[in-house]
Amino acid sequence: MPALTDRAWSPYLGGALLGLLQIPAFLLIGTALGASSSFVTVSATLAAWVDPAIQQIDYAAKHLSGAKNWWQVALVLGIALGAFLSSRLSGARRAGIAPVWERALGTKSPATRFLLAFLGGFLMLAGARIADGCTSGHGLSGMAQLAVGSFVAIAATFAGGIAVAHLLRRV
Amino acid sequence: MSVLSAVLLGLAMGVVFGFLLEKSRVFEPAVILGQLQLRNFLMLKIFLSGVAAGLVVIGALVATGLSGLHPKAAIWSADIVGGLILGAGIALTGACPGTTLAQIGAGYKDAWFTLAGGLLGALAFTYLEPTLRPVLLEGGAGKLTLDKVLGVPFPWLAFGFAVLLVIGLVALERWRPWREEVGVNADGLLPPLETATGATSSAAPSRA
Numbered sequence A: 001m002p003a004l005t006d007r008a009w010s011p012y013l014g015g016a017l018l019g020l021l022q023i024p025a026f027l028l029i030g031t032a033l034g035a036s037s038s039f040v041t042v043s044a045t046l047a048a049w050v051d052p053a054i055q056q057i058d059y060a061a062k063h064l065s066g067a068k069n070w071w072q073v074a075l076v077l078g079i080a081l082g083a084f085l086s087s088r089l090s091g092a093r094r095a096g097i098a099p100v101w102e103r104a105l106g107t108k109s110p111a112t113r114f115l116l117a118f119l120g121g122f123l124m125l126a127g128a129r130i131a132d133g134c135t136s137g138h139g140l141s142g143m144a145q146l147a148v149g150s151f152v153a154i155a156a157t158f159a160g161g162i163a164v165a166h167l168l169r170r171v
Numbered sequence B: 001m002s003v004l005s006a007v008l009l010g011l012a013m014g015v016v017f018g019f020l021l022e023k024s025r026v027f028e029p030a031v032i033l034g035q036l037q038l039r040n041f042l043m044l045k046i047f048l049s050g051v052a053a054g055l056v057v058i059g060a061l062v063a064t065g066l067s068g069l070h071p072k073a074a075i076w077s078a079d080i081v082g083g084l085i086l087g088a089g090i091a092l093t094g095a096c097p098g099t100t101l102a103q104i105g106a107g108y109k110d111a112w113f114t115l116a117g118g119l120l121g122a123l124a125f126t127y128l129e130p131t132l133r134p135v136l137l138e139g140g141a142g143k144l145t146l147d148k149v150l151g152v153p154f155p156w157l158a159f160g161f162a163v164l165l166v167i168g169l170v171a172l173e174r175w176r177p178w179r180e181e182v183g184v185n186a187d188g189l190l191p192p193l194e195t196a197t198g199a200t201s202s203a204a205p206s207r208a
Helices: A011-020 A022-029 A037-050 A052-056 A058-064 A067-090 A100-105 A110-131 A135-144 A148-165 B003-023 B029-036 B042-063 B076-093 B097-106 B111-136 B146-150 B154-175
Strands: none
Touching (some): A011 B003, A022 A067, A037 A067, A037 A110, A037 B111, A052 A058, A067 B003, A135 B076, A148 B146, B076 B111
8 A cells, every 4th residue: 555654656556646636627627737837827927016018918918817827826836835745754855956967967066957957947838838738738638638739749848858868968 | 716715726736736746756857857868767657647547537527528628729830849848948957847846845956946947938938929929829720639530439539548558558567667767765766877787787786
């Protein structure tokens, strides 16, 4: 039996339970699981303090208010809390930078890693918003709805990811 | 539903989501980078299990009439260009938009930079969206799903596809047992390739 104090659960169990989260999303919110549009809601809300004109952009306006948008922001914040709780219960708390990066980048320099994480984060969300979804929205949710565009988007995501990952050192 | 109840529900679902991302180890940068370098297949196992379960439950919701589908529109240029850029970002961050927050929750410091870059990337897209729309974000096939293409009822196709995924996952597990991919520190980091493919290539690498 998997216990809350285990460090790792079977990926099949973990994955299947993730899929079950579609039930409350569909029945109670009327949408599928997703993560990346919350980045628009949060960043446009913050930007509106300095640049109220952003509310004139339809795309921003569509993301600034409404139950679905703030549901997803809460979902994403909940992810941080859930991962915190799980890692506390199992004693698998992390600190600093994952050791894989020293292998992949050939340096222990935190500055290099932070810069790459920032640049990668920028690309990740820019790409996700161009594609209108990420590994959650297109991947978990789009593929589970047999959405043709999501299959194309996920194929492109893996293609881009595999290509760029091979530019790094082998881990 | 009011915004407040949606937020409370989102938080509750998010805690479960984050808990599962952490327990399944898919939030680990070594798992994600290892998958993209085709060395560690944990991510694919979790991802396809999630899709398979999703197919079954969404198929059931549609079959019972409890819910319809919420697919995204297929816009080929946006899906391909956006997907490629998203993938590049995933490789450099060792994260997805959702797992970035799981990394923060679990304690990784660099994930804060991923988050900051992500917020800026989303904001940059928001400002550029009116310019990009006519070039990249229009056209395509609309909210097209495979059941419409094939003329098969959604639930049947969904259940059939789920069965195929399960068969694929069984084969994947035989090829690469998951317990061997979790790693000693449960972070998906496998022994360096020099050790793994060295003179004792077939034997399990010993640890000092």
